[in-house]
Amino acid sequence: MSATRIALVGIxxxxxxxxxxxxxxxxxxxxxxxxxxxxxxDGVPGFTSIAEMMAAVPDVQAVSxxxxxxxxxxxxxEAVAHGLDVMLEKPPAATFSEAQAxxxxxxxxxxxxxxxxxxxxxxxxxxxxxxxxxxxxxxxxVNWKEDVRVWHPGQEWxxxxxxxxxxxxxxxxxxxxxxLPRPLLLGAAQLRFPSNRAAPIAADLTFADTxxxxxxxxxxxxxxxxxxxxxxVETDAGHLTLGxxxxxxxxxxxxxxxxxxxxxxxxxxxxxxxxxTRTSDTDLTPFAHVADAYLLGRRAVVGxxxx
Amino acid sequence: MSATRIALVGIxxxxxxxxxxxxxxxxxxxxxxxxxxxxxxDGVPGFTSIAEMMAAVPDVQAVSxxxxxxxxxxxxxEAVAHGLDVMLEKPPAATFSEAQAxxxxxxxxxxxxxxxxxxxxxxxxxxxxxxxxxxxxxxxxVNWKEDVRVWHPGQEWxxxxxxxxxxxxxxxxxxxxxxLPRPLLLGAAQLRFPSNRAAPIAADLTFADTxxxxxxxxxxxxxxxxxxxxxxVETDAGHLTLGxxxxxxxxxxxxxxxxxxxxxxxxxxxxxxxxxTRTSDTDLTPFAHVADAYLLGRRAVVGxxxx
Numbered sequence: 001m002s003a004t005r006i007a008l009v010g011i012x013x014x015x016x017x018x019x020x021x022x023x024x025x026x027x028x029x030x031x032x033x034x035x036x037x038x039x040x041x042d043g044v045p046g047f048t049s050i051a052e053m054m055a056a057v058p059d060v061q062a063v064s065x066x067x068x069x070x071x072x073x074x075x076x077x078e079a080v081a082h083g084l085d086v087m088l089e090k091p092p093a094a095t096f097s098e099a100q101a102x103x104x105x106x107x108x109x110x111x112x113x114x115x116x117x118x119x120x121x122x123x124x125x126x127x128x129x130x131x132x133x134x135x136x137x138x139x140x141x142v143n144w145k146e147d148v149r150v151w152h153p154g155q156e157w158x159x160x161x162x163x164x165x166x167x168x169x170x171x172x173x174x175x176x177x178x179x180l181p182r183p184l185l186l187g188a189a190q191l192r193f194p195s196n197r198a199a200p201i202a203a204d205l206t207f208a209d210t211x212x213x214x215x216x217x218x219x220x221x222x223x224x225x226x227x228x229x230x231x232x233v234e235t236d237a238g239h240l241t242l243g244x245x246x247x248x249x250x251x252x253x254x255x256x257x258x259x260x261x262x263x264x265x266x267x268x269x270x271x272x273x274x275x276x277t278r279t280s281d282t283d284l285t286p287f288a289h290v291a292d293a294y295l296l297g298r299r300a301v302v303g304x305x306x307x
Numbered sequence: 308m309s310a311t312r313i314a315l316v317g318i319x320x321x322x323x324x325x326x327x328x329x330x331x332x333x334x335x336x337x338x339x340x341x342x343x344x345x346x347x348x349d350g351v352p353g354f355t356s357i358a359e360m361m362a363a364v365p366d367v368q369a370v371s372x373x374x375x376x377x378x379x380x381x382x383x384x385e386a387v388a389h390g391l392d393v394m395l396e397k398p399p400a401a402t403f404s405e406a407q408a409x410x411x412x413x414x415x416x417x418x419x420x421x422x423x424x425x426x427x428x429x430x431x432x433x434x435x436x437x438x439x440x441x442x443x444x445x446x447x448x449v450n451w452k453e454d455v456r457v458w459h460p461g462q463e464w465x466x467x468x469x470x471x472x473x474x475x476x477x478x479x480x481x482x483x484x485x486x487l488p489r490p491l492l493l494g495a496a497q498l499r500f501p502s503n504r505a506a507p508i509a510a511d512l513t514f515a516d517t518x519x520x521x522x523x524x525x526x527x528x529x530x531x532x533x534x535x536x537x538x539x540v541e542t543d544a545g546h547l548t549l550g551x552x553x554x555x556x557x558x559x560x561x562x563x564x565x566x567x568x569x570x571x572x573x574x575x576x577x578x579x580x581x582x583x584t585r586t587s588d589t590d591l592t593p594f595a596h597v598a599d600a601y602l603l604g605r606r607a608v609v610g611x612x613x614x
């Protein structure tokens with residue numbers, strides 16, 4: 001089968017850092033064009049709209065959308081109107097309702113949609129899911145703590161309502177909801193808003209699964225010193241630790257070899273599978289948990305954020 | 308067909324004011340029992356759990372759940388484990404994820420679920436939906452303004468995170484999403500929190516439908532003087548006004564006779580139809596919009612709330 005001719009829509013940091021090199025390395029895809037109001041990729045035909053692109057490069061078959069979350073439904077509508085299949089960088093949309101509308105729109109058009117959660121492709125996720133499936137889970141603790149100044153220097157969009165510490169936090173939630181055997185229910189949430197920002201810089205979420213197993217989650221965007229992206233699971237048969245964003249795994253402190261394949265390599269392989277089988281992958285669960293955290297969250301105002 | 312033997316779970320103000328009299332008046336239902344930790348209904352067998360009720364009154368066929376939103380999944384799980392069909396008072400759950408879990412749980416058990424939105428049964432809703440279906444809508448404005456002191460005197464649960472002015476507001480959203488022909492997308496939201504409460508006392512929501520028609524929504528829980536539950540729709544062929552919670556309708560100021568059947572009479576008739584056809588009605592759209600309002604909402608702190 002020949003490589004799918006794919007276009008990148010939205011050329012920012014994530015597109016350049018991850019999508020471009022992994023499309024280039026994939027046997028399944030060929031980067032045919034880019035769509036962006038302001039940026040391009042050297043050596044790739046660039047356009048400012050999907051319509052313009054399809055007029056010039058009519059054999060594009062799919063788009064991978066990396067724009068900021070606002071306005072994605074309109075982009076998806078234009079893509080499927082041109083017969084394109086769709087892959088969506090996380091978060092899928094600005095609101096949960098918009099994400100649901102995207103899922104409906106692509107389904108009604110008969111195209112394939114892959115709502116991606118790149119952290120679910122981290123090397124330890126599937127081994128952890130399998131290991132946990134046969135154990136009795138007693139307690140789960142998540143610590144996802146990074147310094148926004150390091151990872152999002154000068155990026156004001158990160159402080160738009162609904163984003164903040166949930167930009168990395170949704171990655172943790174995407175892993176958590178993938179490795180645990182039962183759905184989670186949010187019982188309480190605390191959100192800490194900097195006095196000069198419209199999104200939280202930290203959050204504590206108290207979940208239980210549907211059998212009552214406690215799951216405590218701590219997000220912090222103001223972490224100086226060592227950064228942490230850890231999930232700890234206490235079971236009746238040992239302690240599972242996922243480290244470095246679920247790229248590393250240990251059982252009772254002993255490292256388990258999970259390989260080191262990159263998240264986006266798997267992500268594009270999975271999209272290729274979706275296309276080959278004409279099936280969509282549209283799980284919105286992590287996003288629903290974020291919306292719930294805002295819904296139930298008690299708010300506290302903390303000191304001003306200074307870059 | 309004989310009347311369905313139904314039990315009320317959660318005996319508070321809404322159960323006494325609406326559910327008990329409308330079950331009594333319905334040819335389709337017979338109130339067989341109540342389940343409540345603290346209250347009962349004179350002349351009806353009362354129990355403190357569904358299990359206890361089913362042991363004593365095993366011919367109960369359905370439950371109508373009117374408890375506060377927290378903890379509803381557990382109640383629903385117990386109900387379907389006893390083979391009962393389920394009707395849910397709004398809001399369906401404490402979180403959107405819990406509401407989704409309820410829908411899944413009842414479907415997997417093969418029982419019927421009716422997620423109710425009583426305001427959708429207001430007399431003018433269906434006439435308004437039909438009238439709008441053939442017009443071009445230009446603009447929609449919602450004003451849903453009541454005095455919480457009058458309607459929820461001394462009720463502290465109303466100030467739990469996630470509730471506040473969205474308790475009446477979700478009624479407006481349930482009507483709006485029923486009468487308009489296209490889905491709504493939230494663009495921005497302003498939430499005003501009293502300095503001494505964890506839920507907003509007022510909210511302004513700016514929606515557009517999927518064709519860009521502007522829909523502005525104002526909720527206020529601090530309305531002195533005349534109370535308002537109004538929806539105004541400007542079209543190419545006249546101005547539609549719904550008043551008094553969509554119980555009244557006018558076109559270009561001229562009243563339209565929509566009858567005066569009570570919301571809960573229709574609600575129980577609809578549940579009877581669901582049971583007769585063994586089909587569920589599980590639309591969560593109004594709740595998704597509430598979660599989105601919290602997700603996107605910019606927060607302002609206003610004066611303390613005094614009862």
